[in-house]
Amino acid sequence: MTYHPKSEFMAVMMERGFLSDCTDYQGLDEALSKGVVPAYIGYDATAKSLHVGHLLNIMMLRWLQKSGHKPITLMGGGTTKVGDPSFRADERPLLTPAQIDENIEGMNKVFSRYLDYGSGATDAVMLNNAEWLDNLNYLEFLRDIGRHFSVNRMLSFESVKSRLDREQSLSFLEFNYMILQAYDFLELNRRYGCLLQMGGSDQWGNIVNGIDLTRRVLDNEIYGLTSPLLTTSDGKKMGKSQGGAIWLNAEMLSPYEFWQFWRNTTDADVGRFLKLYTELPVEECERLGALEGSQINEAKIVLANEVTTLLHGAEAAADAEKTAREVFEKGGVGDDLPTLSLDAAEVAEGISLAQLVVRSGLAKTGKDGKRLISEGGLKVNDETCTDAGRMFAAADFAEAIKLSAGKKRHALVKLG
Template sequence: DEPGLRVKLAEGPQKFYIGVDPTGPSLHIGHLVPIYASAHLQKAGHQPIILMGGGTARIGDPSGKTELRQMISYAQIDKNIASQKPQISKLIDFDNTNALLANNADWLAPLNYIDFLRDIGRHFSVNRMLTFEAYKQRLEKGLSFIEFNYQLLQSYDFLELYRREGCILQIGGDDQWGNIVAGMELIRRVESAETYGLTFPLVTRSDGKKMGKTEKGALFLDSSLTSVYDFYQYWRNVPDADVERFFLTFTFLSVEECRALGAAEGSDINKSKERLAYEVTALLHGEKEAVKAREGAKAAFSGGGDKSGIPSEKIGKAELEAGINILDLFSRTSLCSSKSEARRLVLQGGARVNDVKIEDAEALIGMADAVDGELMLKAGKKRFFRIELTD
C-alpha cells in the first residue's frame, strides 16, 4: 500500500526497522542499500530500529541462498554483532538521537516452542509459504525444517517490535519481500493493525557484474578483509553508466549535484569517479582514510601522491637478498590468495614487479629488483601492493 505508506510518513515521525544478519564479521556493500534508506528516513525525522539477528542467525535465512548455511556458535554471533555496530554507525546516528539498536535474541531465545506453535504457528499456511520464491528455489535442492521456521521467526520480530515500540514499517532487500509480507499479515491477524513493508531491488552494475564483488570476493567494510585502498579503487573503477546512480544511492550529496557529476563526459567522468570513490570511502572509513587512499591511487598510477595509502607489508632485506620465489611473494600479499592463483597470474602475463613483467613462475626476486628500497607489485592493470624493505 504505497499511497497509504506515503500518507503515514507524512503524518509525522514513524518507527521503522531493518534486520541485520550477523552471520559474518563484517557487512559488505550488498547489505548497505536498506541501511542507506534507513539513514535517509532518519534524516527526515523518522526513528530507525536496527534489529541485529542474534536469534535468527542461530538458524539462518534461506532467502537468496541455494544451500543450507553453516551453523555458527552463539559466541561468534555475539562477536559479529559487536563488530558490525560501528560499521552501521557510519550511516545511522545513534548519538543523541532516538535510534534504537535491538537484538531479536532477547525475545526469541526464551520462547517456549509449544506456546509459539499454538500462538503464532497456527496463523501460517504451508501452502502460502511455498509460493514465495525463496522457498521454491530451495525446495529444488532441499529445504531443512530449521530453515522453514525462519519466516515465522522474522514475522514474530515484526509483531514484537510493533507491540514494544509501535513500529509500523519494515524495510529490506527485495529478497525479504515474502518474510516482510508474512509479518504484516501476522500483525493484522493478531493485533488487527495495518503495517507496511518497503523493499529495494538488488543493485546491479551496467556491465553485468554483481555489485560489490571484486576479484578477491565481496567488498567488505572491515578494512582487515578489504583494504581501504581496494575499497576506494572499486568505486574509482565503476562503469561510466553507473556513476550517477551510485552517487544517488551511496552518497548524501544533493540530487542536483549527483546528476551533474553523473552527466560528465570525456576526462571529466574520471574526475566524477574520483569524487564518488572519495565520498563513499569517507562516509564508510572516515575522511583521513579516504584522503590516504586517494593519495595512494595517485602514487600508483601517476607517480605523485603519498604511497602510504597503497596496501603494504614489510620484508627484511636479508630475506630478499636470499631471493624470494615470485609465486611465494605474490601469494603472501592481498593480490593472490594462493600460490596457484599467483601461478595463473604470472603465466597469463599479469604480474609485474616495479613495472617489469615477470612471466617465469620459477623466477627469484632479489635486491637487484628493488627500487628506492621497495618492490611495487602489480596484478593486472589496476591492483597494487607495496613491499617495504627493512634492515
Template sequence: MDLIADLQARGLVHDTTDLAALKARLAEGPLGLYIGFDPTADSLHVGHLVGQLFMRRFQMAGHRPFPLAGGATGMIGDPGGRSEERNLLDVETLHHNVERIKVQLSKLLDFEPGPYQATLVNNADWTASVTMLEFLRDVGKHFTVNQMTAKDSVRSRIESEHGISYTEFSYMLLQANDFRHLYETHGVELQAGASDQWGNIVAGTELIRRRLGKQAFAVTHPLMLKSDGSKFGKSAGGAVWLDPERTSPYQFRQFWMQSDDQMVGTYLRMLSLKPLDELEGLLAEHAAEPEQRAAQRALADEMTALLHGRVAADHAARAAEVLFGGDPTTASADVLAVVAAEVPSVDLPGDVEGIRVHELLLSSGIAKSASEVNRLLTQKAVRAGNRVLDEDGLLRASDLLNGGFLLLRKGKRDFLVAKVS
C-alpha cells in the same frame, strides 16, 4: 521533494504495501523503521550499504532507525538466494560478529542520544526465551503452508535435489515475529529491505494485522547489482567488506573507482547522501568526459569518507595517485604507509647509501634473476622515488622519502616499498 518522492527518484523503491497510507503516516510525524541483517560474518559488505543508507535517509528526515541483528535468525539462515542449507553458526561466533558489526553501523547511522537516534536490536533477546509451543500458537497458526510455499525461494528449494529443512522453512515466521515484536515494544511501523525479502517482510505486516489489528508498512529497495546482473555479497568470492581489517580503505576506494560507466549513475543515486540535482549535474559532467571518471571519483570519495573518515579517504586517494604515476616525493609518511600496505614491502635496517638494488628486487619477486635486474637497469626501467637508477643500481640516501620509506618501481605498475630503520 518529500522523502518517498526522493527515494523513488533515486530508484530506491521496488515494492510497497499501501504507498498512499505510508505517505500519509510519514506526514503525521516520526516513524520507527527497521532493516535486519544476519551476522553470518564479522563484517557487512558493500551489498548492505543500500539498506543501511536507506535507514540513514529516513533518519535524516526525522525518523528513527532500528537496525536489527539476527542473533536468532542468523543461527538458521534465510533460504532465499541459496541452493543448499548454510552452515549453522554457534552463539559465541554470532555474538562476536554482532559486536564487530556495531562499529561499522556507527559510521552509517547516528546512535547519539536524541529524538531520532538509531537503536541496534538483536532478535536473540526476545526469541531465545520463546518455547516451541508458544511460537506455534502465537505465530504459526496465523500462516498456512500454502502461503509459505508460494514464496519463490522456498518453492525452488523444495523442488531442488537438496530440498529444504524445517529449520530454514521456519525463517519467514521468525522474521514476521520480529516485526510484530518491534511494533509492540518500539512502535516500529515500517520494515524495509532488499527486494528478495518481500515475502518475509509482508509476512510481518500480515502477522501484525492478524494478531494486533493494526496497519504496518513494507518497502523494499532494489538489490545492488554488478553490471552483469549478479549480486554483491560474501558467498560469491571477492567480497568488498566494510571492516577496514578485511578490506582496507584504499581497496575500498579503488572498488568504487573501478565502477562501470553504465552502473556508476545507479550507484550514486542509490548510495550518495548528496541532493539529486547535484548528482545529476555531476553525471552530466561525467557523460561529457567519461575518461575523467568524475562520477567514480565522487562516489569513491564520499563512500570512503563516510565509512572510514575524511583522513583515511584523503590518504587512500593520495596513495592511488602515487601508485598510478603521481609524484611520490611529496607524499606524507602516512600516505606512504598506505602504499606500503598495498604492495610488496620489506624492512631495511641501516643506511641505504651505496646499497645495490639487485637483492631487493630479487627477494621481493619483482625480478626473477640477476640477469633480469641488469637488463632492467640497462633499460632505465627502475626508479627509486622519481630518480631513474643508473646501471650500477646503487641507492642514495636522498632516495629516501618522508617517514624513511624507499619506493622502488619497475615499469609503471610493479612497486616495492622498503621501510628503512
C-alpha cells in the same frame, strides 16, 4: 506506478532509485507525513563485517533519520542460529553463540558512522532479536504464532520455491526462518511501535508475512518497503570483486582498497551509484553521471571520495586519492597501498614471486598467480615480470617492492 509522495522520505526513496516495491504506498506516505515513524532493517550476523551489499539499506536508514524518523538496526542474534534460506542453493553453516556475538560486535562498528544513536525521538536504536527469540516456549509459539501460517502459502514464496524447484534440500530448521522474521516485526511493533520494515527485494515474502501476522495478532497496520537487488551494468552482483567481498570494516579491507573499488566503477553505473551511495543533490549526480571520456574519471573520483568519506572519514578519502594519483599518474609507491609485511625468517631461503602475489592478495591461489604472471599481467616495481619462479631474498627488500596486477590493483611487500 506513478505516485507523488507527500513525505520527504518517500520522495527521496523514489527520486534516488531506492524503491523497488511497497505494500501500501499511500498508507505509508501518510504515516510518514503525520509523525515520527520507527523503521527497521534486520542484519544476520553471518560475518565479522558488513559488506558493500549492505550499504544500500544502510543509506536508506540514514535518509530515514535525516528526514525526521527513527531507524532501528536489528541484529539477528536469534535468527542467525537458523539461517535465512532466501535464494540460497544450500544451507548456511551453523555458527556458535560465541561466533555470532563476535560477528555482531564487528558489524556494529559501521552503523555509528551512518546513524546517530541515542534516546531521542529520532535517534537510532540497536536491538538484538535474541532478546525475544532465545527464550521462546516451543509449544506456546506453535499454538500462538504457528497457527497463523499456511504451509501452502509459505511454499509459494519465490525464495523457497526456487530451492524446491531445483530439488535442493530445504531443512525444517531453515523453513522456520520466515516465521521467526515475521515474529520479529510483530515484537518490534508491540515493544517499540515499529511501523515499517525495509530490506532487499529478496525479503519481500518475509516482510509480507510479518505484516500479515501483526495484523492477525495485534490488529495493527504496518508497512513494508523493499529496495532493488543491485547488479552492475555488466550484470555482476553489486559488491563483488576479483578479491571477494568488499568489506566495510577497515581491518578487513583498507580504506584505500575501498576507495579503489568505487573509483573502478563502470562508466554506465556512475550516476546511479552517486544517487544511491552519496548525499550529493540528484541534479549533480545526474550531471556527473552524464560526463564522457576522461571527464567521467573525475566523476568516479567524486563518487569514491564521497562514499569513502561517509564510511572512513574525509582524511582517509583524501589519503586514498593522493595514493591513487601517486600510483597511477606518477608511477610512484603510495604510502596507503595494501601492504604485506614479511619477517626475516620467511625470506631466509628466498620467496617466489608466485608466493608474493598470493600472499599480497593480488591472486586467490598459486595457480591464479602463476597464470597472471605468465600472461604478462604482473609488474614488479612497474616492470613486467613473466617468471613465476623468480626468487626474492632479504637483500631485495632494502626498499618496499611494488606489485601491480593490471593497471588498478597494487600492493607493497616489505620486510618487518
